Amino acid sequence: MQKNRITRIKALIKKEFLTIFKDPKNRALIIMPPVLQLLVFAHAITLEVKNIDISVLDYSNSQHSRELTSRFYNSKWFRKIYYPKTMKELKDDIDLKKSQLGIIIQNDFVRNINSNSKNEVLIIADGRQTNSAALASNYASTIISDYSRELDKLKGINNPSINVIVRNWYNPNIEYKWFLTVSLIVMLALVLSLLLSSLSIARERELGTFNQLMVSPLSIDEILFSKTIPPLLTAFFSSIVITLIIVFAFKVPFNGSILIYLVAMFISLFSIIGVGLFISSLSYTQQQAILGVFVFQTPAVLLSGFVSPIEDMPPFFQYISSLNPVRYYMLIIKGIYFKNMDIIVVVQNLIPLILIAFLTLTIARFSFKFQAEKN
Numbered sequence: 001m002q003k004n005r006i007t008r009i010k011a012l013i014k015k016e017f018l019t020i021f022k023d024p025k026n027r028a029l030i031i032m033p034p035v036l037q038l039l040v041f042a043h044a045i046t047l048e049v050k051n052i053d054i055s056v057l058d059y060s061n062s063q064h065s066r067e068l069t070s071r072f073y074n075s076k077w078f079r080k081i082y083y084p085k086t087m088k089e090l091k092d093d094i095d096l097k098k099s100q101l102g103i104i105i106q107n108d109f110v111r112n113i114n115s116n117s118k119n120e121v122l123i124i125a126d127g128r129q130t131n132s133a134a135l136a137s138n139y140a141s142t143i144i145s146d147y148s149r150e151l152d153k154l155k156g157i158n159n160p161s162i163n164v165i166v167r168n169w170y171n172p173n174i175e176y177k178w179f180l181t182v183s184l185i186v187m188l189a190l191v192l193s194l195l196l197s198s199l200s201i202a203r204e205r206e207l208g209t210f211n212q213l214m215v216s217p218l219s220i221d222e223i224l225f226s227k228t229i230p231p232l233l234t235a236f237f238s239s240i241v242i243t244l245i246i247v248f249a250f251k252v253p254f255n256g257s258i259l260i261y262l263v264a265m266f267i268s269l270f271s272i273i274g275v276g277l278f279i280s281s282l283s284y285t286q287q288q289a290i291l292g293v294f295v296f297q298t299p300a301v302l303l304s305g306f307v308s309p310i311e312d313m314p315p316f317f318q319y320i321s322s323l324n325p326v327r328y329y330m331l332i333i334k335g336i337y338f339k340n341m342d343i344i345v346v347v348q349n350l351i352p353l354i355l356i357a358f359l360t361l362t363i364a365r366f367s368f369k370f371q372a373e374k375n
Contacts, residue, residue, distance in 0.1 A: 051311050052136050055082040055099040057090045060109035068105070068121075068147050077139045094126050094169065096345060097331070100311065101125055101136050112161070113151065119162045127171025128179065128334050132309045137166045170255075170338040181246045182337050183306050186330045189239045190300070193269050194293045196231035197276025201368075202289035220368050224361065227280075228273055235269050256336035257343075264336060264346055268329040271353040274360035275325065281367035300326045325356050 054072060058065050072078045082099055084090040093099040102124035112119040123140050125133040141164045148162035155161075171178050204210035213223060240262075246252050254261075275296060283289040301307070303321040310321050321327050328349045335341030335349075 051079045052077055052101060052139070053080040053082070053099045053311065054078060054101040054103060054140070055084050055090050055093040057084055057087065057102065057104045059107035060105050062110045064110050064113055065105045068144065071143045071147055072140075075139070075143060077136075090124070094124065095335075095339065095341070097126070100129075100132065100309070101140055103140065116155065116161065119148075121162055121164055123164060123166045125166060125168045127168035128338055129305075129309055133168055133171075137168075140164075141166065177250065178252050178338075179334075181250050181252055182334055183330065185239055185242050185246070185337075186304070186326065186333055187301065187306070188242060189235050189265075189269060190272060190297065190326055190329075192238055193231055193235035193272045194276045194279075194297060195290075196234060197227070197273045198279040198283070198289040198293050199286055200227045200231070201277070201280035202283040202286045205283075206285050214368075220365055223368060224277070224365055227277060228270075228361075231276065232266075232269055232273050235273070236266055239265055239269070252337075254337055256338075256340040260341075260343060260346055261333075261336045264332045264350060267350050267357075268325065268332060268353055271325040271357040271360075272329070274357040274364070277364040278360040281364040300324050303327060304330045306330060322352070323356070325353055328353050 056069050056072075058069065069081065072081055082093055084093060087104075090099075090102045090104070094102055102122075104122040104124070106120065109119055109121075111117075121144050123137055123144075125137045127133050144162060144164050152161055201210065204213055218226075243254075243261075247254050276293070279292040279296065280289055283292055303310070303313070303317060303324050304326040305321075306326075310318055310327065313321070332341070332346055332349050336346065
């Protein structure tokens, strides 16, 4: 009796293994994702902030100010230094993420040093990335303080001659809740839109209704349209509800244009739906579709700048992230929400999303057409 039970269990286990590994697509999905995710996790995730680009607005333009600036060149944390001429140019550098920090040296910098008066150097950090903003500010403060101590030692002064003032734009108190909740708008919409769209065609194939759909009077474009709209509207209205909760329940102030925010959100979700339908067009079962979502979703989140700044990743992964719709979605949503991002910058980031949507939906359409002709 016991022996028969063990035999049956062994047979069932063998059957399950055969079911899993029988399909070549399943074998590929089981083996490849862990390898790919290991490579992405190992290189893209880092809590260290380095390769920081800064913009120095040097009103003094003196030997002392240039000496201070040179300390950033020789630091392991900083990479490029830009020299804007006006406050507007510095603001644009930070807005467009050209720089992560802004440093302002006043025109009385040398006079205050010579007269042993207090100097103030202003550090402006991009508060949209709370962790990197705090660390980058600390690095810059350390360099300025070290330079101040060297000056004080030469002059025989005990009190520091340079006072560092830090200002965090778009998130003055560096509240991590602000960064996290607004980022979750993107993350939750990503999960919902990907799952709904990727399962749509795979479900039809698994239930055996896909062939019936292909021979129906509906055209390929009509089928693709009908599979796009429901998950798109569902994710869109869900994102609106999440935004309202963040504004009114979590008290995170919304600073942008509501109309631009909604249009940008709609286009961004449309791009992600395109990726979901692309995955669905290649999947024959819902299990394959879910695994396909997992393969795309994890690297997409890691390469979006949500976990680690894109600037701190190796160049190869920075190039790969330019193909990631979640990266642009994250940048647009936080940019509009926190600082009323300029419409020109919004459009610049929407163009890649439109191209990604066009490419993925075109591939999905050809896949459906191929299936229809095959049948």
